Amino acid sequence: MGSAVEYYDFFIFGSAAALIFPHIFFPSAGAQASVMSLATFGFAYVARPVGAVILGHFGDRIGRQKILMLTLVMMGGSTFLIGCLPSFDVIGWWAPVLLVLCRLLQGLSAAGEQAGARACLPISWSTW
Secondary structure (H helix, E strand, O other), X not given: OHHHHHHHHHHHHHHHHHHOHHHHOOHHHHHHHHHHHXXXXXXXXXXXXXXXXXXXXXXXXXXXXXXXXXXXXXXXXXXXXXXXXXXXXXXXXXXXXXXXXXXXXXXXXXXXXXXXXXXXXXHHHHOO
């Protein structure tokens, strides 16, 4: 279920990055606003392998269920914070910086969530 919500979030963010975010987070960038906005979308995909390595390591050390719960909180928290971010007009270039940091958290948590969820399946399901 978490992955379905995550991919829905990625779809909605991609649509917003193409249509809305260039005007909200990059109004002074001119023609490059669309490219910069779509780059924030790509940061989450760049962070996935890093998140898989880091959270996979800690999942082996302290338990995958604990890391799975951490990734769910990270994903929900960063998604909530993206919705609460002020625009470029309010805090300037800090708005896109905070947007990128939230997207990096989403990418890290997405990788850890998939690894943790697969490892937490019951034995009878994994033999199918």
